[in-house]
Amino acid sequence: MxxxxxxxxxxxxxxxxxxxxxxxxxxxxxxxxxxxxxxxxxxxxxxxxxxxxxxxxxxxxxxxxxxxxxxxxxxxxxxxxxxxxxxxxxxxxxxxxxxxxxxxxxxxxxxxxxxxxxxxxxxxxxxxxxxxxxxxxxxxxxxxxxxxxxxxxxxxxxxxxxxxxxxxxxxxxxxxxxxxxxxxxxxxxxRINIPFIAKQIETFDRTVAAVPALGPMLKEISNKFEHGIKSFLLPGLFFQEMGxxxxxxxxxxxxxxxxxxxxxxxxxxxxxxxxxxxxxxxxxxxxxxNPTRFHGIGAFDINTGHSLCEEKRTYTDVFSDLLYKAASNNSKLVAVTASMTDGTGLASFARSFPERFFDVGIAEQHQVTFSAGLSSKGFIPVIAVYATFLQRAYDQIIHDAALQKLPMIFCIDRSGISGQDGETHHGIFTLAFLRSVPDINIYSPFSENDFGQIFSLAETAGQPSFILYPRAEIGNYSGYPDENYADVRIFDRESGITIISAGYMFKQAIDSAKLLEKQGIRVNILNFLKIDKNAAESALHIFSKSSHLCIIEDNAPDGGFAGMLFEFFNDHNLKFQKILRSGIPKKFIEHGSRTELFDRYGLSAEKIFNQILNSTDKSNHE
Ligand SMILES: Cc1ncc(C[n+]2csc(CCOP(=O)(O)OP(=O)(O)O)c2C)c(N)n1
Structure with a gap:
């Protein structure tokens, strides 16, 4: 070898x-x-x-x-x-x-x-x-x-x-x-034969230059023709023109x-x-x-090419079905991707509604502003994008979408910790960079039902909506009622301890709450589907009776979900005995599976359970 x-x-x-x-x-x-x-x-x-x-x-x-x-x-x-x-x-x-x-x-x-x-x-x-x-x-x-x-x-x-x-x-x-x-x-x-064409033009030039009197004029015409035809036909000329x-x-x-x-x-x-x-x-x-399937792939069998990964119904799958259904009923819905048709779940939309589907190339800034143009003429663009790549289009979000108050639906996949691609690919900054922008709605679903409800709200909102969801299996309740909640899902368990999560992180909240219940510890659970301070008003009665809070989030800590709650508590002069934060530190997060990273950074149900148990035990001893 x-x-x-x-x-x-x-x-x-x-x-x-x-x-x-x-x-x-x-x-x-x-x-x-x-x-x-x-x-x-x-x-x-x-x-x-x-x-x-x-x-x-x-x-x-x-x-x-x-x-x-x-x-x-x-x-x-x-x-x-x-x-x-x-x-x-x-x-x-x-x-x-x-x-x-x-x-x-x-x-x-x-x-x-x-x-x-x-x-x-x-x-x-x-x-x-x-x-x-x-x-x-x-x-x-x-x-x-x-x-x-x-x-x-x-x-x-x-x-x-x-x-x-x-x-x-x-x-x-x-x-x-x-x-x-x-x-x-x-x-x-x-597929033009470049040397052949170049040679033909050269021969023509030599011939016309020899024609007495008319030579210079014909040469000039030839130059113009050459310039035109070469720019049109030859790949290299575009670059040559640029130096x-x-x-x-x-x-x-x-x-x-x-x-x-x-x-x-x-x-x-x-x-x-x-x-x-x-x-x-x-x-x-x-x-x-099938280079698209093998662009980024999980473990597979070399002999058959078949995937060896477990297939689960993901947030992306739910988005894909939802969009297809919504687009069948609403001819104004159009979908725009920046070269991420398959990853974001737009493939079936593209097949079913080709005239309403736009792949703009790897051009997230253009993706947003192009969508703003569509929206200004009465269409509702669905901008399907990975959280990390949307970072490219921050100014376009502010200047071309929010400021114009245009109905646009940003479906932001791979929000939070996204997995094996590591530092460059986690979508952990989105909430922090969106939260300061006025005239937008920020949502995050947990269940399929939530996603449908949020999408319908976004369709009729007169301003941009941002829907954040992770690379994960869609949430389901098992034991918790799946109802339509307004901005915040509230489980009031007559407790002084409250676990708070946004959207998809509800899974960590209910799993840790179940572990606590097994120890005889009841907790209230708040799950924000709409992420803003006004939404928090509906949970004021829970905050007022809580001594211990645990805030769960997989966003960068500064300016994210916990940051929003701290501002809200300050605005309402709310005081607590202890506020725990289960979340990632302020650093670039390495690669690893979502489960491994959740465990490493204290976001697994077991780690959240232990954190709450330790803190309440201690306060009981005090
Ligand atoms: C800003 C940004 N948007 C989207 C992606 C996702 N992405 C990764 S590779 C890729 C395609 C790259 O195509 P090309 O440069 O031709 O490389 P190839 O894979 O064909 O060798 C895309 C869209 C990315 N990495 N960065």
Missing amino acids: LLNAINSPADLKKIPFDKLPELAAEIRNFLLDNISKTGGHLASSLGVVELTIILHYLFDSPQDSIIWDVGHQAYAHKILTGRKDVFSTLRQLDGISGFPKKSESIHDLFDTGHSSTSVSLAAGIKTAENLLKKNNNVIAVIGDGSFTAGMVFEALNHIGHLNTRLIIILNNNEMSIARNIGAVSKFCNS FSYLGPVNGYNFQEMRENLLLAKKRNRPVIVQINTVKGKGYSFAEQ
Whole structure:
């Protein structure tokens, strides 16, 4: 095995060039073997095995900076940079991350996970190198999906102006998570024979230049024609107009072709874009046939491609059914995604109502403002988005949605702790950043019934509504009445202890309450479905008789749900003997399953139970 001897890029460079395909095959098997057990971003990583090898073969990381956009495709990079032996811990609690992590390796230059940052980072690094009078190579590797984000165009525009030496590798596999959309995708995939056309135009130019008298005029017409036709037809010209050299398209599985083009790019004294064509899921037939399912996948059987994960009805499934039903009755409902059709549960809507479905590319800012435009003309856009990616669109929420008081329904999946993707993907800041915005409604459902009720309210609200729900099984009551509650679900148990949760965290509240009941301790339970201070008014009678409170939440602590309650208590001069807070600390939360992280941060029913038991015991002794 060639791979056995490789623990760094220096080891890789000792492998003869003609042996690289053999190494690629070994890495592919290694990836499949491991990811079928741990789960992870399989398809993207399989696609770039050869590209990763050749980059580390030709460049000298970390002096040369290689920046992986998003970082979900960087598994082969991890394997070649010393993490092969711990690769089986990928995405596991306390194991290595599924994304580049500075703390893991000097070859990981940034902690990443959100898309479309690599070109800006490369520009910044190269500019710093120039100021330091260094001349190392700087390479951004970015997929055609990530190339759809506005930030990339901001960076290209700036780099064209800087006119500095750096390399952007456009990894074109025609896929985002689903099939890529839009103009970028079209020009990357134009099948025009570029050298042929360029040659024809050159020959025409030479011929007309020789025509006496009319030559200059014909040449000018030819130039205009050339400009028009090239801009229209040729992928590289768009980049050339922005001040880049363009090389490609290059076959991402031909080492020789990649070597030639990358060495050319290395020599250029200006920014270069090298388009490398790859296949998402390359080498594993199930992933090649269905790259979307294998983009991010849990454990699976290698031989059949079937999932080995338990199937549960999730909040996403409930949203998906709910939207389909609502849209069947309300022709004004439209759905907008930023390249997350499947993850957010929009696939069935897209199939059933294609004319009312919009995938805008990885462009959350545009997603919100585009939706505001739709709303201004009487449509009700449903913006289906992961909590963490909505961070991109904060100004659009304030300026284009809330300020305009436009009916828009933000369905915010993966709220709170989201799991194995870790720091970059937990949706723990949403509540804190939304709570300060006026003229919006913030909701969080626990049960399917809650979700339906909240969605109907949002449909008729004359302003934006935000519905927060997690990556988890939908809540159900077992023993608690499933009624329609107004803003706050209240269980008054004639107790001095009150457990308070918002929306989906009700599960932790009832599970810990059941454990306490077994010890003969009765508790009141408050569950906020609408998260605002006015809603808290309806629970004033419970607060007034409580000596002990336990607030449960999986949001960043500052400015979140507990923060809202503290403000409310202060406004109403409410005092308590003890307020416990079961929640995450103010830090970036690592990766791990939701259950493991809940346990680690005191949010499991057992930990909440113990916390309450200890605190009430102590006060009884006092
Ligand atoms: C801001 C942001 N929005 C959405 C995502 C979710 N996401 C992760 S990878 C991906 C598709 C990326 O496509 P591409 O860059 O072409 O890479 P490929 O997986 O095809 O190699 C998306 C939408 C993200 N990581 N960041």
